[in-house]
Amino acid sequence: MASVTLAAVDLRYPSGAQGLAGIDLHVADGEFVALLGPSGSGKTTLLRTVAGFLAPTGGRVLLGDRLVAGGGAFVAPEHRALGMVFQQHAVWPHWNVGRNVEYPLRLAKVPRRERAARVAAVLELVGLAGASSRDPATLSGGQRQRVALARAIVAEPEVLLLDEALSALDEPLRDRLRLELQSLTRRFGLTVLHVTHDRDEALALADRVVVLDGGRIQQIGTPPELVSRPASAFVARFVSDATVITGRLDASGFTAPDDSLHLDTAVIESTADPAAAVGRAADLAILPGDVRLAPVEPGSPGDAVVVSSLFGREGNDVVLDWNGRSLRSRGSGVRPVVGERMRVRIERAIVYPAAGAPTGADHPAAERVPLGA
DSSP: OOOEEEEEEEEEOTTSOEEEEEEEEEEOTTOEEEEEOSTTSSHHHHHHHHHTSSOOSEEEEEETTEEEEETTEEOOGGGSOEEEEOSSOOOOTTSOHHHHHHHHHHHTTOOHHHHHHHHHHHHHHTTOTTOTTOOGGGSOHHHHHHHHHHHHHTTOOSEEEEESTTTTSOTTHHHHHHHHHHHHHHHHTOEEEEEESOHHHHHHHOSEEEEEETTEEEEEEOHHHHHHSOSSHHHHHHHHOOEEEEEEEETTEEEOTTSSOEEEGGGEEESSOHHHHTTSEEEEEEOGGGEEEEEOOTTOOOSEEEEEEEOOTTOEEEEEEETTEEEEEEESSOOOOTTOEEEEEEOOEEEEESSSOOOGGGOGGGGOEETTO
16 A cells, blocks of 8 residues: 655646645555545545646645656556546446456456456455346446445555545445445555545544645544534534634623624633734634523523424534524434524634634644633
């Protein structure tokens, strides 16, 4: 297997549009990294740059110690020793399963007997033992995606690239294949780059998650770091559905512009030096898990009105109208009903400088300290 390194990678399209800007990323040998972001964020562009389908206009791409793009070098995709699985499984209908899977070995001129042995072994690994002679038309969508995965790993690639590889599947099949994919990549020791728009999938599968927006890395971190320590208001909102409010910090805490909300320093954490943050415009992020709800006494106006209330296996997902703002809460306990008035208690909120905040791996979120410390 091999590591993947992108050093100061830029990609600008002929139209002048910026696809990637200043991408610095190292994926260790055997690491599973998910690329996560909204549509147009650059996650698929980054994957296709690693694959060799796009050539960067600046910076370098390395697989292990081998330079494959940049500095005047460019190695074609077929010579990068990569495996790739797409959203649509792209199984050739006129070939049986075995012929589909062995195709990379034929290109590599692997002897027939070795091809047959390797195809049989990899089909067993993906749960399709004995299916070599089957017609793809007789397979389910999940089975065809297993064929695509077997074809991607049969040639023992240095890196496995997954481009929304599970998103076309229905639950619970998709959930089952997530478990199988994680087990399989661990067993092979594969280095994996996995593009997904599914936040739960990225957090469940990856060792680290790279959050992108506008072709730039916004944060790199482990799943727990992204959920509990988002590096920016954007990451907090995109990954965790945080409520974000723009206002101002002072010595007593955070105040919204119309004075409709004030949170004192006891519940606020700041991503900047507390002394420097006071008096500045700021974005306040409230994560759903930090919002506690309680029913109000009859006749009491309460703090908020329930707009929607969804049951989930990991807790109720509630959206409230909170003084004209949409506030999300996620937690266990009694599930409120739509229209019910609730009392709101914010246990923690994170404040970010509204302008000029650093982004990416150097963001000071890792050193967050309470105001007034």
